[in-house]
Amino acid sequence: MTSLIDRYVYTALRRVPEQQRGDIDRELRASIEDAVDARVDSGEERDTAVEGALIELGDPDKLADQYAGRSNVLIGPDYYPAWRRLLTLLLSTVLPIVVIIGVVVQLIDDPDIGKVIGGAVTAILNVGIQMAFWTTAVFVVLERTGAGPVRKGLTLNWTPKDLPKFEPSTVPLTEVVAGVVWPILLIGALVWQQVGLDRVPVLDPANWSFWWPYMIVAFVLGAGYQVWLYRRRSYDRTVSVVNAVQQLISAVPLIWLLATDHFFNPEYHDFIDLGGGDVKHWFTVSVIALVALGTGYDIIKVILRGEQERRGLPSKVPGTGNYNFG
Amino acid sequence: MDATLAGHLQELRRGTVVVASLIALRAPGYGYSLLETLSRAGFEVEANTLYPLLRRLEAQGLLTSEWNTDEARPRKFYRTTEQGDALAETLRGEWSRIDTAIGDLSVKSGSEE
Numbered sequence A: 001m002t003s004l005i006d007r008y009v010y011t012a013l014r015r016v017p018e019q020q021r022g023d024i025d026r027e028l029r030a031s032i033e034d035a036v037d038a039r040v041d042s043g044e045e046r047d048t049a050v051e052g053a054l055i056e057l058g059d060p061d062k063l064a065d066q067y068a069g070r071s072n073v074l075i076g077p078d079y080y081p082a083w084r085r086l087l088t089l090l091l092s093t094v095l096p097i098v099v100i101i102g103v104v105v106q107l108i109d110d111p112d113i114g115k116v117i118g119g120a121v122t123a124i125l126n127v128g129i130q131m132a133f134w135t136t137a138v139f140v141v142l143e144r145t146g147a148g149p150v151r152k153g154l155t156l157n158w159t160p161k162d163l164p165k166f167e168p169s170t171v172p173l174t175e176v177v178a179g180v181v182w183p184i185l186l187i188g189a190l191v192w193q194q195v196g197l198d199r200v201p202v203l204d205p206a207n208w209s210f211w212w213p214y215m216i217v218a219f220v221l222g223a224g225y226q227v228w229l230y231r232r233r234s235y236d237r238t239v240s241v242v243n244a245v246q247q248l249i250s251a252v253p254l255i256w257l258l259a260t261d262h263f264f265n266p267e268y269h270d271f272i273d274l275g276g277g278d279v280k281h282w283f284t285v286s287v288i289a290l291v292a293l294g295t296g297y298d299i300i301k302v303i304l305r306g307e308q309e310r311r312g313l314p315s316k317v318p319g320t321g322n323y324n325f326g
Numbered sequence B: 001m002d003a004t005l006a007g008h009l010q011e012l013r014r015g016t017v018v019v020a021s022l023i024a025l026r027a028p029g030y031g032y033s034l035l036e037t038l039s040r041a042g043f044e045v046e047a048n049t050l051y052p053l054l055r056r057l058e059a060q061g062l063l064t065s066e067w068n069t070d071e072a073r074p075r076k077f078y079r080t081t082e083q084g085d086a087l088a089e090t091l092r093g094e095w096s097r098i099d100t101a102i103g104d105l106s107v108k109s110g111s112e113e
Helices: A004-014 A018-041 A046-057 A060-068 A080-109 A113-145 A149-154 A173-195 A205-209 A211-232 A237-259 A279-310 B002-013 B016-024 B031-040 B047-059 B082-108
Strands: B063-068 B075-080
Touching (some): A004 A060, A018 B031, A080 A279, A173 A211, A211 A237, B016 B082, B047 B063
16 A cells, blocks of 8 residues: 555656656655654644645645746746737738638538528638637747747747837728728719620619619718718717618629629620639629628728717727738 | 835845855754754744755755765755855855945934934
8 A cells, every 4th residue: 555655746746757757756755754754743643644744745746846946827927929929910910811711612602691691601610710729739839848038939029110100090091981982983884884885785774673772772862971971080889880781782792792692684694704603603602792791891890980989989000010020 | 005115125134145055054963953054043934945046056066965864764864065154255255345334324314213
């Protein structure tokens, strides 16, 4: 039968590098015996004394960590900031791009809404977990092995140039101008493809009875919204709602027309020939995806700006203040 | 509040055990004897911190060790090296410099009567 001291020493030594074990074994035993003797001398029973001495030494695993000079952290303060920045970058930038590509591919392949959503959720979980795991794994290896000068090499030299730029949350003029010019161009293109070409119109002429005039009105409203926004000079919840409405009154019918095959002129057959594939189908799916993503992005962007303005925060200029990891 | 105090005390005391050990071990001593010496001198040090610390200081060349098998219980005796002694002196110098600096500060701010 092994004694309590034996069990303690074995447990501690398990996690100590082998070449140190013999020496630590002898020293640790001597130290424990010394402590036990001191307790016995002051009147304790031997068993109680052993227990007391071991309790005083504490968790043998922690003691082993101390002997081995191991840090008992997964990623220490040297690496934590770099780890967090890299993971944030991957999850906030790379992951959405991967998911969007996956969604577009699925839409082209088989635009079934269930499959698209299922694929997106699976991609977020799979890719996200992989990114988090491998990033963490690499940093854990660095933490365990990267002692000495290598450690210095990874320290990111921060300079004031790395600070992000902030803009006061006013309405950017460039966006307003673009927001006015774009609908005008769309209306021009819509009319021109019908009357300006000596060819079969690209878009379905049957829609001139209602949907194309409706679109023109919607585009004019969109341009009017931009002017209204510019004069208002700031974002808030009203703007968020108005923006969402004006985006949806054009986007929803547009997607519906595309999805029900009422968008392109049935008489028009001059789609670019890409090796005999169903170019019209692909094109339709791509336009649907583009309209849906663009509309969603714009609605969310305006809502976020409204929230930032409400909290009085300046907004960060995109693409500034990112560390380059080179 | 006690947790705050304990945290700050721990921060302040970190490193003092090294200086104390290097000074105490000018006369050779083994683990448990040093633990006794230090706690009698008023240093709060745990056995599970001290024993691994001694090995680290030895690895850094600040202590040397020798097994003494003359007695019934073999013990590893540590002794401060010249290098360790020099380091301890430097650390002590720094310690008293900080003490003086803090004294100066409290005189200037008028908090010392």
